[in-house]
Amino acid sequence: MCDKTNKVVPLKRRKCPICGKPAQERYCPFCSKRCADVDLGRWFGETYRAASEDEPDADDGTSDEQ
Numbered sequence: 001m002c003d004k005t006n007k008v009v010p011l012k013r014r015k016c017p018i019c020g021k022p023a024q025e026r027y028c029p030f031c032s033k034r035c036a037d038v039d040l041g042r043w044f045g046e047t048y049r050a051a052s053e054d055e056p057d058a059d060d061g062t063s064d065e066q
């Protein structure tokens with residue numbers, strides 16, 4: 001997930017997308033395992049929610065707003 005070949009942005013300058021602390025190489029791009037888990041859980045949660053919200057509306061078939 002973390003592109004170590006990309007040296008344009010040093011790891012020290014990367015910030016944890018969860019809490020904004022400097023990222024640790026071990027948990028890149030996060031600062032800790034905890035933040036990595038938070039991001040993972042958030043990702044799964046949004047995916048699940050988006051999928052369940054999309055189904056009822058898709059049955060309507062009306063998309064005149066777009």
Ligand SMILES: [Zn+2]
Nearest residue numbers: 016019031035
């Ligand atoms: Zn963090």
